[in-house]
Amino acid sequence: MRKITAIVFLMIISFYFILILGEITFGEKYEGVSEHYVEKGIQENRGANIVTSIVVNYRGFDTLGEVTVLFLTATGISFLLGSCKCKNPMKRIKGSFVLRAATETLFPVILLFGAYIFIHGHLTPGGGFQGGTVVASGFLLLLLSNRKYKVNHLPLTITESFAGISFVSIGILGLIFSKSFLANDIIPKGNWNELFSAGFIPLIYIAVGLKVGAELSGLLGDMFKTTEERK
Amino acid sequence: MGSILEYFVLFLVFLMIVLALFAVRTKALLAAVIASGFISLVASIVYLYLKAPDVAMTEAAIGAGLTTIIFVVTVRKTKGREK
Numbered sequence: 001m002r003k004i005t006a007i008v009f010l011m012i013i014s015f016y017f018i019l020i021l022g023e024i025t026f027g028e029k030y031e032g033v034s035e036h037y038v039e040k041g042i043q044e045n046r047g048a049n050i051v052t053s054i055v056v057n058y059r060g061f062d063t064l065g066e067v068t069v070l071f072l073t074a075t076g077i078s079f080l081l082g083s084c085k086c087k088n089p090m091k092r093i094k095g096s097f098v099l100r101a102a103t104e105t106l107f108p109v110i111l112l113f114g115a116y117i118f119i120h121g122h123l124t125p126g127g128g129f130q131g132g133t134v135v136a137s138g139f140l141l142l143l144l145s146n147r148k149y150k151v152n153h154l155p156l157t158i159t160e161s162f163a164g165i166s167f168v169s170i171g172i173l174g175l176i177f178s179k180s181f182l183a184n185d186i187i188p189k190g191n192w193n194e195l196f197s198a199g200f201i202p203l204i205y206i207a208v209g210l211k212v213g214a215e216l217s218g219l220l221g222d223m224f225k226t227t228e229e230r231k
Numbered sequence: 232m233g234s235i236l237e238y239f240v241l242f243l244v245f246l247m248i249v250l251a252l253f254a255v256r257t258k259a260l261l262a263a264v265i266a267s268g269f270i271s272l273v274a275s276i277v278y279l280y281l282k283a284p285d286v287a288m289t290e291a292a293i294g295a296g297l298t299t300i301i302f303v304v305t306v307r308k309t310k311g312r313e314k
Contacts, residue, residue, distance in 0.1 A: 126285060130288040
């Protein structure tokens with residue numbers, strides 16, 4: 001009986017899935033709002049990467065929601081892992097020589113690469129979320145290679161709060177001095193395809209990158225906690 | 232019709248399906264985690280072929296990198312085998 005119910009539900013889901021897939025045309029032509037994004041996006045925002053101008057400017061409020069979801073996830077995980085008494089503690093082992101030597105060399109490079117990705121988010125592929133994750137993977141290498149290494153949560157918290165506050169305050173500045181929340185015409189936009197261009201988009205992506213990097217690094221630090229540290 | 236690149240992408244999609252079935256069926260949780268990380272890596276190549284480098288970067292960094300590590304740590308903290 002359970003199998004029949006499951007099959008019926010799967011058939012219903014796949015029916016609607018195929019129906020929706022049939023409606024979508026891939027690479028045919030742009031319609032409605034996407035036409036506006038593609039045609040006017042570069043003129044309006046002066047950002048070389050249209051994806052970034054959509055994510056940060058046209059759908060900026062959505063991005064704020066995504067950042068909030070990530071923040072809540074990190075908070076929930078640190079709340080759960082900080083208070084549980086797990087029966088099977090994870091013993092952290094010393095990394096091998098190759099891992100330790102590679103970490104010493106690669107850690108600054110990885111941080112620099114992550115910062116490059118989120119600072120150049122309006123010019124090249126990538127942006128705050130990707131850059132922040134790359135920064136967090138640098139901290140992951142430190143955690144894996146060094147048994148004694150602990151993530152210091154105070155600077156991470158300060159960075160995260162500062163980044164979140166600056167995101168919201170840039171949006172409110174748009175509300176005060178221009179038409180709408182996150183309106184991109186307060187700062188001069190500069191020329192297309194330059195580092196200082198696209199108005200506030202690089203500023204917001206730097207804030208998002210710092211926030212995501214700090215949150216994920218804190219989350220990894222919580223994951224690698226052993227039982228002795230909690231007491 | 233169809234260039235070599237298209238057949239390669241087709242192969243990658245089938246590889247993803249096979250890996251997903253393996254990840255569901257296997258009893259060893261670590262193998263399932265590695266398989267799902269590999270699915271993300273293959274998916275990022277497919278996204279790159281579909282000319283979405285932003286999504287490809289996200290998938291490679293989050294799906295193949297951080298999620299896999301977080302699941303590996305979770306498996307090590309728990310028993311590591313499905314009943």
